[in-house]
Amino acid sequence: xxxxxxxxLFLMMLPVLIITCTFLLIPMFRLVVISIxxxxxxMIYWHALSDARYLQSLLDTLxxxxxxxxxxxxxxxxxxxxxxxxxFPGKSVLISLLTFPLAFPGVVVGFLVIMLGGRQGLSxxxxxFLDDTRWTFAYSIVGLFVGYIYFSIPRVLLTxxxxxxxxxxxxxxxxxxxxxSRLRVFIDVIIPALxxxxxxxxxxxxxxxxxxxxxxxxxxxxxNVMPMTIYTEFTLGANIAMAASLSIxxxxxxxxxxxxxxxxxxxxxxxxx
Numbered sequence: 001x002x003x004x005x006x007x008x009l010f011l012m013m014l015p016v017l018i019i020t021c022t023f024l025l026i027p028m029f030r031l032v033v034i035s036i037x038x039x040x041x042x043m044i045y046w047h048a049l050s051d052a053r054y055l056q057s058l059l060d061t062l063x064x065x066x067x068x069x070x071x072x073x074x075x076x077x078x079x080x081x082x083x084x085x086x087x088f089p090g091k092s093v094l095i096s097l098l099t100f101p102l103a104f105p106g107v108v109v110g111f112l113v114i115m116l117g118g119r120q121g122l123s124x125x126x127x128x129f130l131d132d133t134r135w136t137f138a139y140s141i142v143g144l145f146v147g148y149i150y151f152s153i154p155r156v157l158l159t160x161x162x163x164x165x166x167x168x169x170x171x172x173x174x175x176x177x178x179x180x181s182r183l184r185v186f187i188d189v190i191i192p193a194l195x196x197x198x199x200x201x202x203x204x205x206x207x208x209x210x211x212x213x214x215x216x217x218x219x220x221x222x223x224n225v226m227p228m229t230i231y232t233e234f235t236l237g238a239n240i241a242m243a244a245s246l247s248i249x250x251x252x253x254x255x256x257x258x259x260x261x262x263x264x265x266x267x268x269x270x271x272x273x
Contacts, residue, residue, distance in 0.1 A: 038241035061226040065209035072152040080160030099154040106214020113147045147215040156201040163197035203261030
């Protein structure tokens, strides 16, 4: 069945195929089967997208993920440019601190947000000191936004720093010699050079925000993002079919964004570009 040339290639691909089937294809197939095993059948996907509660949860999750991605990219570009092109005492320590959130699980990040904006947090103490009211934001979409930004920045920042270090400085010098302002150099030279890295890291940031559960679970009061909705349907409502269908929808949207980002990023890094 296999020629001498294809047999080694198949043997090298075999571990990847086994892992893909075991941890991706089989579980996804099982989710699809569970989702349509109820009395609604395939119509459960229509119910998931037409029911106001589920639809609002999906829209809130999409809005939050897009906003987190855009803000994270803006912060990472500014910070990455500065850290890549400036040398100062303690630079390595600062980068280590900025990437430190990678070591924290989502629940710990949620706890840190509570310590900052909870009822006994720093913002509450500041509010009591200034106008005798507690300023709290931890148990809302704002608190979740802060938590997502906190653990998203390291993922994008490291990619941006690596991309900036590979940039050709001659292009910026040529633009300045032709009279381009700093803003024009940033828009016309730096951003296009960083575009593949920004698209790739932004897609990862978006995907992480779409599926993040630990932080949302720690800040569960008044938050209705999709991971929490799936958890509620599965545990409290015992609506396993709906939980499975919502999981498929969430995974499909995230996969499409990652696929699109890979296609666009690949196009930007082609030799013709």
